[in-house]
Amino acid sequence: KQEVTQIPAALSVPEGENLVLNCSFTDSAIYNLQWFRQDPGKGLTSLLLIQSSQREQTSGRLNASLDKSSGRSTLYIAASQPGDSATYLCAVRNTDKLIFGTGTRLQVFP
Amino acid sequence: DTAVSQTPKYLVTQMGNDKSIKCEQNLGHDTMYWYKQDSKKFLKIMFSYNNKELIINETVPNRFSPKSPDKAHLNLHINSLELGDSAVYFCASSQWTSGGETQYFGPGTRLLVL
Numbered sequence: 001k002q003e004v005t006q007i008p009a010a011l012s013v014p015e016g017e018n019l020v021l022n023c024s025f026t027d028s029a030i031y032n033l034q035w036f037r038q039d040p041g042k043g044l045t046s047l048l049l050i051q052s053s054q055r056e057q058t059s060g061r062l063n064a065s066l067d068k069s070s071g072r073s074t075l076y077i078a079a080s081q082p083g084d085s086a087t088y089l090c091a092v093r094n095t096d097k098l099i100f101g102t103g104t105r106l107q108v109f110p
Numbered sequence: 111d112t113a114v115s116q117t118p119k120y121l122v123t124q125m126g127n128d129k130s131i132k133c134e135q136n137l138g139h140d141t142m143y144w145y146k147q148d149s150k151k152f153l154k155i156m157f158s159y160n161n162k163e164l165i166i167n168e169t170v171p172n173r174f175s176p177k178s179p180d181k182a183h184l185n186l187h188i189n190s191l192e193l194g195d196s197a198v199y200f201c202a203s204s205q206w207t208s209g210g211e212t213q214y215f216g217p218g219t220r221l222l223v224l
Contacts, residue, residue, distance in 0.1 A: 043215035
């Protein structure tokens with residue numbers, strides 16, 4: 001049974017810092033891995049999608065890496081801003097469904 | 111021009127009542143989902159429909175009955191509501207492309223059962 005864990009559960013940093021959020025999964029037989037952002041009281045917004053054959057994806061200040069064999073992904077956020085404050089969720093796709101991690105709640109203060 | 115919309119946004123009701131949540135997507139996607147996010151913010155899939163056909167049913171009590179009248183709509187009816195049904199329910203839709211499958215989520219319906 002696939003289990004997805006995210007560390008840390010919460011993170012509070014000053015503006016401008018570079019951040020690394022971690023995601024680990026127990027079953028390496030995945031189709032892809034996705035990082036989402038969830039703002040308080042809102043739905044989820046997809047940030048990056050990494051196919052199982054890929055090692056990383058980049059979008060602006062965000063870079064996500066995938067090491068399928070070790071069951072790990074990281075989301076790197078460069079030069080963090082207060083607007084980055086949100087909960088970040090990773091999700092892995094096993095066959096027909098997404099399995100979500102526990103989330104990292106990020107607060108970036110000015 | 112909302113991609114995935116849900117109604118209502120908030121729902122407060124008494125135990126034992128029956129309620130429905132509606133979801134519509136205007137993205138032309140083939141697949142739609144219902145997820146439940148509990149008080150600890152853990153998000154878990156409940157159902158998935160592809161072209162109006164049920165694909166995934168994740169050991170959800172049969173008090174929950176999804177209905178897809180057409181490809182753009184997926185509604186969720188809940189009978190005999192219980193306290194433990196209080197959660198945020200998210201609808202999502204997706205389409206497979208050469209780049210993979212990205213899911214688009216609605217804003218959520220916050221259900222509180224008293």
